Amino acid sequence: MQIKINKKSYQADEGETILSACKRNKIRIPALCAHPNLSPSEGVCRMCLVETNQTRGLVPACAQIVSRGLEVFTETEKINKARKINLELLWADHAGKCASCRRNRRCELQNLAEEFKIDEFKFVPRRKELENKDELDLLKDNWEHTVLDEKNQSIARDSQYCIECRRCVRICRDMQTVEAYGVNYRSSKTNVGTPYEIPLDCIFCGQCSAVCPTAAITEKDDIEKFEKVLADPKKMVIVQTAPSVRFTFSEEFGEAPGTFWEGKLVAVLKELGCDKVFDTVLGADFTIVEEAHELIKRLKNGGPFPMFTSCCPSWILYVEKYYSQFIPNLSSCKSPQQMLAPLVKTYYAESEKINPAQTVSVSIMPCTSKKYEAQRPELNGSDHKDVDIVLTIRELARLLRKKKIDPRKLKEKKYDPALGISTGAGLLFAQSGGVMEAALRTAVEKITGEELGKMEFEMVRGEAGIRCAEIEINDLKLKIAVVHEIRNVKKLLEDIKASRASYDFVEVMACPNGCIGGGGQPVPVNQNIRNARIKGILKRDKGMPLRKSHENPVLKKIYKEFLGQPGSEKAEELLHTKYINRKK
């Protein structure tokens, strides 16, 4: 239907909100609680108020549905007044420690404050540290209430920065069904947090930190740890970078999503002083070869089915906490991060004659949950801690900005070849469906013994929450499924439990579209940005000389020289793990 926005005619769809119609037509309306990953809006922040010819007074654009003959005004004097006053109120409730803030220059509240020129406090800031005694007396009854939660390894919460927009509540409830967050207290003491303010006890996917408009929820900051080891001349710092971050890293420096910045990523790490930069994609190739081997073994032994992939630590935690009956179905393969790391501290250290105790293994990840994963003791394959430090790509970018290192000005560099050769299959791990596609490329060849003609398995690609297919390999019919976002995972598990569905092999990712939409990826994020990232991956896979994991020459060499066969005793020891029932 036709509607008018600021006196110009636009096309709007039946049933959509004013905000979505405006967004599509590139008319900006500020919003602090509505988020493209979340719908419907709850209309909390009052930033998107607009005037229309059909309603009395101001109405929230995020909730008002378009109707025939509608005329919308988005920038009247009244609207700007309303936005400014409410922003001033929010600003005074906010920590306002911008210079030292993790989200400085990337904070939605700060951006709006800048836009509306809120540079002075009209109200006494709620959380300002006051020295003046008069001011202190004035605030004697002030309800100061801050919650600092740094009890877990993945996600940090500091309620000083919280503006109670509830995006975290909604994404955790609606997308992930974990419901770790809720609203505590009321009135000005209202606080978004966990029930009874217990430390966060969830699956650490970090989606809350990706949608938080401020720094109230962020990744747990490990930059200092990283800087410390970089400055230590006795330590050898060995870094690995996840498949997906080379497609998102550019966003932190203003480049388009999906830009392939692998060489830049290696270059900045070398610039920071890392001794070796290896590629997690090699770890992914190991995961595929081991997983394909496990699948074939299960097919021979008759199960248990379905076999679930195990590279997403949030998914693993979800099973351990909520669906422990499926633990035997989880592949025993470690994730790529946890496969490459023990090889660094065993195979690589041995071959280079390095004392593994003096190496520090660092990984650059798209994921907050990887920080948690690195701490799981049962994942250590070497005699040392396999992964010492995990940084999200956001943290790396922050460190670079702090050090004034601009990747745009650096020459691209290559991974160190010892553990730095990768395949297109391993790269596909970056997105939902990728592990499945990579595994099929290897499994089909292993089962048939013939070379794969067409490399692409289009049936596992796409955006749908659950994608199923049946694949015929000789006389074997393999029922597979690819699923992302826990709400879809939950549905799938319930269907399996109730025998409404049965599968042989299922790939699971906790985050939307897999790691490419990971909780540690650059912000802002929405479906368009994720699609652009995926496009970058598929393009890159197509152009790779090696597109099957088992053809990776480094991998072949390591099996030959060190591990033996897939599933060998040594491989079991270093590359496989066990799971724990953490049922609550």
Place this chain on the structure above:
Amino acid sequence: MKIISKNWNKMDPLKIDSYVKNGGYEALRKVIREMKREDVIAEIKLSGLRGRGGAGFPTGEKWELAAKTKSPENFFICNLDESEPGVYKDRTIAKKNPHQIIEGLLIGAYAIGAKHAYIYINGHYQKPAEILEIALNQAREKEFVGGGIMGSPVDVEIQIFQGAGAYICGEETALIDTIEGKRGEPRLKPPYPPVSGLFGKPTAVNNAETLANVPYIIRRGAKVFSQIGSSVSPGTKLFVLEGAVKNRGIFEAPTGTTIQELVFNSIYGGGVEKGKDLWFVQIGGASGRLVSPAKMDQPLVYGAGDCPLGCGSVLVVDKSADPKDLLFAWADFFHRESCGKCVPCREGTFRLWEIAKRLKNNDLQKIDRENIEEILWTLSNTSFCPLGSFASVAWTDAIKMFEKEIFR
């Protein structure tokens, strides 16, 4: 003319026979034996009855909407949350004549076809809740409540739900959320409860006093009722007189009675307390407007006039009151009771309370004057639900009426 409080002192609220002897449950019998659901709704529509909780929405229309919305199940809720400061009429009905509410609720539930009804009572009202529980059990024994009412195939089960006592839970969608086990916060509207309410099913929510009128309307007919009081919103209303007035308490008067009459007529307030000088009155609790003596000749009705009747409280304030104390009391109340959902109400009521405190301590800062205006504006124009705009009403009026006294 009395409908609600007529038999208050003649009746034993703990004995159902006492209610039945005075014509109780006759209306229910009539409805179930003789009337179709549509007829009941038509009768209530014809009577012109409007909600007595504050907003004054036409009751029959609400029922009609809930009845017409297609759904395998729907609900009826009696709102007895009554949290407006200075009002205690609903809980008094519950204490003095609980069956009147129950009968009204049963008729309403029958009219919209609800098999399950709730009495949502503020958790602070322990005694009224106990009395209601006793009344409900007696009504169940007599087969007025439960499966197969009076031998008919009509089933209506009533459950008493005690809220935790928050002001916001008087707002119908917040009330519904708490029955669902959620935090009490208003929902986005539309959809309105008659379309999608409790557990997403059509739900009619009526104030207790509204429902207490229903048996009378059925017994005497809509015509008789519609001739009582003002034609805009017929019937009677329980007014609660408090403050510097001679007779305090609950008075039932026809709608359309003027404020003047309520305060000065000897059958109601009987005038201002001896030795006190009338300053203004506030109609409808902390969220109500202020009326100066010159404007007290306006009739109190629902749906017309510039002073909403609201829940029916009349606070008489004399000149010995300190306006700063009043401002603080209002700000304090709304700050405490804000649910914390939207920005203007959560932060605005807090800032207003801060300023009110400084005002009380004669420590008003220069910027506060400007801030007051902005906060009041944003509360009334941008709040999520009516509570936010309520918080600005009395302050706005007070500043308009006695700016000099406040800021001198």
